[in-house]
Amino acid sequence: MSRIVFAWELGGGYGHLGPFRPITERLVSAGHQVTIIAKDIARAAVAFRGLDVTLFPSPVKLSKAVPYDPAPSTFGHLLQNMGYRDPLELNAMIHVWRNLFQVTRPDCLVLDHCPTGLLAARGIDVPQFTFGTGFFCPVDEFPLREMAPWRPMDKEERIRSESQLIDRINTILESNGQPTIARIGEIYSSVTANLLTTFRELDHYPYRQQGEYLGAWSATNSANNRLLPETPWPEGDGPKVYAYLKPHKSLRELLMWLSGQGLPTLVVGDGLDGAGLSKSLRSNVKLVSHHLNLRSVGETCDLAIMNGNHGTCCEFLLAGRSMLHIPLTFEQAIFSRRTVELGVALDASPDQPRQIIQQLSALINSGTHRQAAQDFASRHASFRAENGIDRCSQRISQAL
Incomplete structure (x- = not known):
């Protein structure tokens, strides 16, 4: 029996936990001991x-960084907002992560959006994997590129900013x-493998040369899919619209x-009817508070329609369905x-209702987007979530 530790530090939602559930099922069935260190226990x-x-809670920054960068250009700037600006705070988080690894004594580490966990694990001689979408695993290059074209940053400024961050990190590692590390990307390239739960053409870093693409499976469409309720479409005329929104x-x-x-519309999400919204809607729009069989x-x-949710988007693309994204976070904006x-x-x-309705109207009448989604589905017609789950489980088992 081996001790496997899965750790999650940054981000939010079941998208960080759900995809690892079927992996855990296989590892536990094989006799391994699995520990989950999670941001949200x-x-x-x-x-x-x-x-x-x-279960253990992960050490994370609780207060807002001062100063806070509301428009980060690179992955390094994201880290600055997450506690990497303050050397005392960063040192404390690394220290707690190292304590957790001493307590759990892992034979293998699997880390989902967990940069501080990766830093704390440097020098621990066990297989280490990153797990998640491309956004959580930046490409190893110096300086880091801008993550979004609408947030350009001068190369010299990127070099200066990243060099300062590297020096701050190395001071702690040396102590x-x-x-x-020589580059921020080295945190991710020095692991055993980057297990990317996405498809190559949907990678947040489209120029990536290395990485193992496993495809994607959503938090609600794994082994428990058969337990989810079927789709209760309301009555209405026109195209059926599914909305997964916050x-x-x-x-x-x-x-x-x-x-x-x-239009017959199903709307899924938490807290959508807090203001009695359903009372203002006709019977063709139905609000649902539980997950459905995607x-x-x-x-x-x-x-x-969704907020740029990676896992849900992949499910619909595999079904050949086009979509409208209303991103609420930076990561969702890049993916959209x-x-x-x-x-x-x-x-x-999300702040432009007229734009949303105009884009949705255009999408409803667009055969081009529908065809592009069907082309994606055709390219990946042989993909099965179970195959990606099995590949990931086998990759971990082989490393052990």
Whole structure:
């Protein structure tokens, strides 16, 4: 029996936990001991319910960075916002991660959006994997490129900023007797392998040369998919619309427009009806508070609306469905742009209700985007989530 530690530090939602659930099922069945170190232990308890795993909370920055960069250009700037600007705070987080690894004594580490965990693990002689979408695993180059074309930054400024960050990190690593780094990307390139739960054409870093692409499976469409309810489509006329959204400024106007158009619409999300929104909608729009069988939804809907959610988007692309993205976070904005460049989606600002409705109207009438989504589905017609899950499990087992 081997001790496997899965760690999650940054980001939010079940998208960091759900995809590892079926991996954990296989590892536990094989007799391994799995420990989960999670940013959100309440979500982790739900995601791994019924499995014999040990839970620990991950050390994360709780307060907002001062100064805070509201428009980070590179991955390094994201790290600055997450505690890497203050050497005392960074040292404390690395120290706690090292304590956790001493307690759990891992034979293998699997880290999802966990840069500080990766730094703490430097020098630990066990297989180490990164796990997650491309966004969580920047390409190893110096200086780091801008993550988004709409946030350009002078190369000399990127060199200066990243060099300062590297010096700050290395001071701490040297004090711990750990191997230092020459580049921020080296944190990710020095592991056993980068297990990318995405498809190459959807990678946040489209110029990546290395990495093992496993495809994607959503948090709700793994082995428990058969337990999810089928799609209860409401009555209505026109294309069936599936919306997976979080509350945002333009949500009411969007749903009122869908209601007025009479389109049969399913809306899934937490906290969507806090203001009694459903009372203002016609029967063709149905708000649902629980997850649905995405495979069934993908087969029966005509298009989807979401916030740039990677896993859900992949499910619908595999079903050949085009979509509208209303991104709420930087990562979602980058991913949405990738799908727009691929021709399978349109995007809009959450603060611009007219733009959202215009883009949705264009998408409903667009055969081009529908065809591009169907082309994606055809290219990946042989993909099965179970195959990606098995490959990932086998990769970890082989390393052990």
